[in-house]
Amino acid sequence: MSDLTTRNKINQPPELGVWAPFAHNVELSIDRKSLTMSPDSNGWWKTENIPAHGQDYSFMLDGKGPFPDPRSAWQPQGVNGPSRRLDHQRFKWSDKRWQPGPISSSLIYELHIGTFTHEGTFKAAASRLDHLLELGVTHVELMPVAEFSGEYGWGYDGASLFAPHHAYGHPEELKELIDTCHQRGLAVLLDVVYNHLGPVGNYLPRFGPYFTGHYNTPWGDAVNFDGPHSHEVRRYFIDNALMWLRDYHFDGLRIDAVHAIFDTSAIHFLEQLSTEVKELESQLGRHLILIAESDLNDPRIIRSRETGGYGLDAQWNEDFHHALHALLxxxxxxxxxxxxxxxxxxxxxxxxxxxxxxxxxxRKKIHGRPAADLSGHKFIGCLQNHDQVGNRAAGERTSHLLTTDQLKIGAALVFTSPFIPMLFQGEEWGASTPFLYFTSHNDPELAEAVRQGRRREFSSFDWPQEDIPDPQDPDTFKASKLNWDERNLDPHRQILDWYKKIIGLRRLLPDLSNGRSHEVKVEFDEEQSLLIVIRGTVIMAYNLASREQTLLLPEISRKGKILLASHEKLFLEGRKIQMPAHSVAFLI
Incomplete structure (x- = not known):
């Protein structure tokens, strides 16, 4: 519901409003009763007739509709159904004293509500928090939960951005999940998409100029962040961000593909967003963070506003993932x-x-900008994430592409890097289940378009067309659900034990958790596939080759003690360390 109380002066009655600057007549329909709304000079239509909590409503524009509220907080019948009033004040929170830890000390765990558990609901996700706590996770990052077309999907084609997806549970069950996480000491982040809306249920163009043809994204017209009437469009997306942080108590947002947010305004949308989130932070007295996904290699996104940046707290480091993945x-x-x-x-x-x-x-061009002066804590590093797994033809995880020994090397490089580490659900035990791209669109033409688009997407990777599962097949979705029972079986048990040891070592040794990228020393032999990484007093020795090799440690003062090794046959004598194929050792 678009409650305009905050836009009005104190002591004025609350109003329901909708922005429709080009409409000549707007009606509010409550339980099939039509009520005429009044326009103001800013393109807003208002009424004091506010639906009760749990009551359905919709809008008629110039006799056309009914359309759901663009700011609907609850869409129990999906993106095309009526909106339902949700009173955010009804929920009783128990996290009054909650304060998340700093992002610099975090371990982020990315998960998809629909496949994280067999049930695929907010309630069921809470049953697996013990596992995350035992692992050492500090921040849970939910893939998008805003209402999207169908019963299941990734969530990046959301259409009702203010409403949690109906198939995951009641909006208050999302609040219960977050409240429970806070009680257990876990911060919660939400992935949001502000560069496009999904093809089904996107009624924003019916209401106003939310999109522009001046720019194009891979998903169609771009959001109108800098054209005529863009001030209200920007307000829509910023209010959405503030809603998740304020009304659902999320501790931060991960903003999808900011390189597809086009804005030539003097104050970029991201800068305005970071400014207003910091203002909300001061009001709530609770730390809030913003993380960007960007392939621009432009550090201005995470530089402070005082130095000409946008002021976001961190960004995904695509270069780190790509370099690690391609090497292994x-x-x-x-x-x-x-x-x-x-x-x-x-x-x-x-x-x-x-x-x-x-x-x-x-890209066939010069790319990126230097960022060596920034702390590694400004970057999120991972071996895999939903994109890099799900955007493969068969949804293969690194556990499908690498041996157990290689997986251990990959984990070691992530958790000893100067970056904030992130895991993707199931990675920590080398899950055997893939994470595929799945949709559940009811429109046959759209479903076929998704299939064909999926095939075109892999043209540059030369993956066989027959290896691409049908996104619309329910079995594609079911195959992506985690199998939690396999954690107790080898090699999954062995991989999980290694992740716990590596995470524990990062927590134990300050040299492994600081963000001083510029102090990281690297020595390597490209031809022999040998690598040494030195962080303060800790040496990480890697044999990346598929054969046993002897590695000579650098001439620096050390105790000559192995703290942790991935292979029991690894042997140290003086400065020489005998390393089995695909092995890693931590020494001081």
């Missing part, structure tokens, strides 16, 4: 063409970006 798997297709050597990985861990003003083979 040997894949060079698509955007992996810019990576694959130890040198690429070395550049990232010591300079934050690999491509920071150099020529990109994949």
């Amino acid at each position: 798997t040997g894949e060079k297709q698509g955007y992996y063409a810019d990576f694959g050597s130890i040198d690429h990985l070395s550049r990232v861990v010591s300079r934050n970006f690999s491509c920071d003003g150099c020529y990109s083979v994949f």
Whole structure:
């Protein structure tokens, strides 16, 4: 419901409003009773007839409709159904004294509500919090939960951005999940999409100029962040962000694909967003964070507003993932063409970006900007995430592409990097289940368009068309659900034990958790696939080759003690360390 109380002066009665600047007549329909709304000079239509909690309503525009409220907080019948009034004040929170830990000390765990558990609901997700706490997770990051078309999907085609997806549970069950997380000491982040809306249920163009043809995204027209009437469009998305943080008590937001947010305004949308989130932070007395997904390699996104940046707290480090993935798997297709050597990985861990003003083979142009002066805590590093798994033809995880020994190396490089580590659900035990791309659109033409688009998406990767599961097949969704029972079976049990040890070591040794990228020292032999990473008093020795090798440790004062090794046959004598194939050792 678009409650305009905050827009009005104190002591004025609350109003329900909708922005429709080009409409000549707007009616509010409550239980099939039509009520005429009054216009103001700013394109808003208002009424004091506010639906009761749990009461359905919709709008008629110039005799057309009914349409759901663009700011609907509850869509129990899906994106095309009527809106239902949700009174946010009804829920009783128990997290009054909650304060999340700093992002610099965090371990983020990305999960998809629909596949994280068999039930695929907010309630069921709460039953697995013990596992996350035992692992050492501090921040849970939910993939988008805003109302989208169908019963299941990734959530990046949301259409009712203010309403939690109906198939995941009642909106208050989302609040219960977050409240429970806070009681258990877990912060909760939400993935939000502000660069486009889904193709089904997107009624925003009916109400006003929310989109522009001046720019194009892979999903169609871009959001109108800088054209005529864009001030109200910007307000819509910023109010959405503030709603999740204020009314649902999320501790931060991850903003999807900010490179597809086009804005030439003097104050960029992201800068305005970060400013208003900081203002909300001061009101709530609770730390809030903003994380960007960006492939621009532009540090201005995370530089402070005082130094000309947008002021976001951190961003996903695509270069780190790509360098790590290409090195371990040997894949060079698509955007992996810019990576694959130890040198690429070395550049990232010591300079934050690999491509920071150099020529990109994949893009065929100069790409990126230097960011070596920034703390590694401004970047999120991972071995896999929903994109890098789900955007493969068969949804293969690294556990499908690498051996157990290689997985241990990948985990070690993530958790000893200067970046904030992030896991994708099931990664910690080498889950055997894939994470596929799945949708449940009811429109046959749209379903076929999704299938064809999925095939075109993989043209640059040369993956066989027959390996691409049908996104619309219910079995594609079911196959992506985690199998929690396999955690107790080898090699999954062995992988989980390694992750716990690596995470514990990062917590124990300050040299492994600081963000001083510029102090990371790297020595390597590209031809022999040998790598040494030095962080303060800790040495990480890697044999990336598929054969046993002897590695000579650097001439620096050490106790000559192995803290942790991935292989029991690893042997140290003086400065020489005998390393089995695909192994890693931590020494001081």
